[in-house]
Amino acid sequence: MREEWITSRKNPLLVQIRRLVSSRGARRSAGMFLGDGVKLLEEALKWGAPLETVVYSEGLDGPELPPEVRTVRVPEDVMASVSPAQTPQGVLSVCAMTPQSVPAKLEGAVYMVLDGVQDPGNVGTILRTADCAGMDGLLLSEQCADIFSPKVLRATMGSIFRMPVEVTADLPGRLYALREQGYSVLSSQLDGTPFYQRRGVGERYVLVVGNEGNGVSHQVQQLATHRLRLPMRGGAESLNAAVAAGILMYQSQSWGNKVDRGRLFPRMEFTFWYGIFHVYFSLLSLAGQMRQV
Secondary structure: OEEEEEEOOOOOHHHHHHHHOOOOOHHHHHHHEEEOOOOHHHHHOOOOOOOOEEEEOOOOOOOOOOOOEEEEEEEEHHHHOOOOOOOOOOOEEEEEEEOOOOOOOOOOOOOEEEEOOOOOHHHHHHHHHHHHHOOOOOEEEOOOOOOOOHHHEEEEEOOOHOOOOOEOOHHHHHHHHHHHHEEEEEEEEEEEHHHHHOOEEEEOOEEEEEEEEEOOHHHHHHHHOOEEOOOOOOOOOOOOHHHHHHHHHHHHHHHHHOOOOOOOOOOOOHHHHHHHHHHHHHHHHHHOOOOOO
């Protein structure tokens, strides 16, 4: 495979990469996003993502690439000028925006919904946890952090290439349609019924987590079939959005959903604490990565 050698920071490819790092609009316009690090590259290759270009720092080897992927090497100082991280990992991958989409008429049993979650670390961690917990897909309002931003992608640890995702401009309308299809809409909010006392939740439902500061929007609350809260015995008013979402996703697996998804856990206690530990260590890992950004 022939490699290109680029030394100019003004090279059109490097200019494009900077735009993909900094601008949601640029990513949408180009239909591409930037993966940072070997892990995302390996996951992209494993799951058949449409890679366009891979950029390596000089002297760094990576996994074998398909022959159609453009391969570029740059000096370390040039890599530092385009990398989204303060401590570059030495590998950048440009990939086309073709994530698995959520079908208009849902076919799965359980979906996670984010209503205005704006922190990139939270969005990426929730997407990763949804993948681990066996959710059938993730729906996000347009007010959420961009799922293709470098910080979100880093937090997903590759789940972006496996998880069906939909970003909708009309979340209330989407949830109304889901109710018409027979889905229960479970909204997490501080004035709700304790989560463990839920009643009348059907076999198909969506779990909604809201904005870090304001919670679930009023419009979405009005569409909820169930308003639920996680009981808190201490003095804190609320949980981090990613932690709350993780508990909800894993705990809901213990409800005895009859749809055979091959990922249900038999005991409430196990799913609850597994969810707690998974999200906790995900956030610890993310915190370590963010120190490099």
